[in-house]
Amino acid sequence: MGHDARRPRRELSVGEVARRSGVAVSALHFYEAKGLITSHRTGGNQRRYGRDVLRRVAVIKVAQRLGVPLATIRDALKTLPEARTPNAADWRKLSEHWRADLDARIRKLTQLRDSLDECIGCGCLSVETCPLRNPYDELGEAGPGPHLLDPG
Amino acid sequence: MGHDARRPRRELSVGEVARRSGVAVSALHFYEAKGLITSHRTGGNQRRYGRDVLRRVAVIKVAQRLGVPLATIRDALKTLPEARTPNAADWRKLSEHWRADLDARIRKLTQLRDSLDECIGCGCLSVETCPLRNPYDELGEAGPGPHLLDPG
DNA sequence: AATAAACCTCAAGTACACTTGAGAGCGAAT
DNA sequence: ATTCGCTCTCAAGTGTACTTGAGGTTTATT
Structure with missing residues (x-):
């Protein structure tokens, strides 16, 4: 000892x-x-x-x-x-942060997917009206342009 | 006329x-x-x-x-x-292709999210055993490295 | 002490999806 | 005919996440 x-x-x-x-x-x-x-x-x-x-x-x-x-x-x-x-609690806190982010992205992708079938074959692909195209809609991209991997 | x-x-x-x-x-x-x-x-x-x-x-x-x-x-x-x-049918065919891809990615992210809470706080973050870390597991990334946006 | 493996820094290269800038030509209105 | 805005090409720059290579030093082993 x-x-x-x-x-x-x-x-x-x-x-x-x-x-x-x-x-x-x-x-x-x-x-x-x-x-x-x-x-x-x-x-x-x-x-x-x-x-x-x-x-x-x-x-x-x-x-x-x-x-x-x-x-x-x-x-x-x-x-x-x-x-x-x-310690474990510290790491867990990090994961919670990212989990929320991940949840949001999953929701976003799911909504996008659901819009896809309705929208892509029809004539509505206008930036103003189509939920798939409008970058400022409730799908909630942060700004212009594609941001699939937006940080939370 | x-x-x-x-x-x-x-x-x-x-x-x-x-x-x-x-x-x-x-x-x-x-x-x-x-x-x-x-x-x-x-x-x-x-x-x-x-x-x-x-x-x-x-x-x-x-x-x-x-x-x-x-x-x-x-x-x-x-x-x-x-x-x-x-025509509309042509475009719809495209969207079906991507929809499958999207479905796969959503599944992948969801599984990743579900592993997150269990794994990140504990001691298991080893490349061999942890589902979050092992790049060749059933979450099915194509190869080494992060490929979140893998094409289908 | 000598040798080989590992390590150091810094610069440049890679892939993706574009943008920016330079220098020059085209097109419609006056 | 002139002018101004639109368009052309080509080269280089941007940001992310690294890798590769050159040239040189350190560490561990024998």
Whole structure:
């Protein structure tokens, strides 16, 4: 029994993080440049990561599958506590945020689908009147242009 | 009464198509370069469009809201008859194709959403075991990496 | 100490869907 | 005939999310 009874389990290099998370080293560099993950450096300027980076990267990939852009993921990750390692409740809060977003997108797509059959064969495809075409209607795109993957 | 009893309603210039369809002139040029629409030229090399270009553009914009990439839209549009002006049935066939795609995407997102609550807060975010992370699972992404907007 | 694998930075390239700008020609009205 | 707006082509730029490559350093192993 001593001061190192439970050792902190050595920190991780980029390569290790890459292997264990399934993303490329270049992507990790990229995420760091964009502020989604952080590292500190060895004397020789190499990156070292704490264990929680693995969960961070996992969450990043999941959010991407949900269609959330990196900038939005970055903002969400910034709401995590910096002082302590984020716990299950912290992560759950993130997921709730995205879940709402996802719900909205699913609703949007469902309405779009339901309009599709009625509208596309008929003559109504006018920007003003057709629910499929009007970008400002209750389907609620944020502005002009297609924004299927709108951040929440 | 004569040879022009019902006039074909003058053809449209790019500017007119742009105004009436709500897309930029540059986008119309782009669509033409990509093979989504066609035009013929005046003696002075200016584009002239038949009326059905308006519906084509409308369909392009709708498909984009559904998340279909231009290349896929182009392929779909190529299945339209070239000889005659496409009729309601032709357009409906297109919409059916995309509707199936859309249904699949909605299912996918819904499953992802349902996994979200269970998985993100817990410790299971491993690439091998977690349904949210495993890219080859029954959620059925086509390959590695996020493909939320997979063409059908 | 030497060697090889891993790591570093910075620049440039890729794919998608366009937009912007330059420089020049076309078309309708006066 | 002139003028002004519309149109032409081609090249380059935008934003997202990375990857690739060059040239050089660090770390781990022998």
